[in-house]
Ligand SMILES: [Zn+2]
C-alpha cells in the first residue's frame with residue numbers, strides 16, 4: 001500500500017480587523033495600522049488544505065474528493081461572507097490573523113476526517129503575496145510574504161576560458177548583461193504571539209526584507225556591483241545563498257525558507273521545499 005498527499009483548494013470572502021482590547025488606540029495603531037478600523041477590511045481568501053494517508057488499493061484514493069469537499073466545504077461556508085471578529089466565536093478572544101485563521105481551520109477540520117486520513121498542512125492566502133501555514137504543532141506557524149526587486153547580471157566564471165563561458169552560459173554570458181524582475185518569497189517559522197496573533201508583524205518583516213533588498217540588490221548589476229559575486233558567478237543558486245545569509249542576519253533562526261523566482265519558469269529554493 002502506498003502513502004499519498006492530496007490538496008484541495010477552497011475560496012471564501014470575509015472581513016476582519018485587528019484590535020487588542022487591553023491596548024489603547026495608539027498601541028493598536030502602532031502595531032496594526034489601518035487594519036484596526038472597527039468596520040473591518042476584507043480579503044478574498046484562498047485556503048489550500050493538504051491531507052495525507054494510505055492510498056486505498058481498491059479505490060486508488062487517499063480520500064474521495066467529494067468527501068473532502070463536503071467535510072471542509074461545511075467548515076469554509078461558516079467563514080464565507082462573515083465578519084470574522086463578530087460572526088465567529090473563535091475570534092472573540094484571539095485575533096483573526098492569517099496564522100490564527102489557519103490554526104482554527106485545522107482544529108475544525110481535524111475531528112471530521114475519516115479514520116486513516118490526516119491533516120498535513122493548512123495554507124491560507126490573504127492576498128496573492130501573503131500567506132500563513134499551520135502544520136498542527138501547538139502554537140507554531142509559518143508566515144510568508146512575496147517581495148520583488150529588479151537587477152541585471154551576466155553569467156560568467158573566472159575559472160573558465162571565454163570560449164568555455166560562452167558554451168556553459170549561452171545567451172546569459174552576454175558581456176553587457178541582461179535583467180530580471182526577481183521575486184523572493186520569504187517564510188518565517190515562529191510561535192504565534194498570544195496577544196497579536198502573529199508570528200511576526202507584517203510591518204516588521206516588510207521593513208527588514210525591503211531594507212536588505214534595497215541596500216544590497218535593487219537596481220544593481222549583480223556581477224559588477226555586489227562584492228559577494230566578485231569571486232563567484234551571479235547565478236540564482238548563488239544569489240539565493242546570498243539572500244539567505246543576509247536575511248538570516250535580520251531574522252535569525254526564525255528564517256524558515258526562501259524561494260527565488262528568476263522568471264515565472266525558473267525557481268530556486270533554500271530550506272524546506274515549498275511544494276506549491
Ligand atoms: Zn487583513
Ligand SMILES: [Zn+2]
Pocket residue numbers: 153172178179180
Ligand atoms: Zn539571467
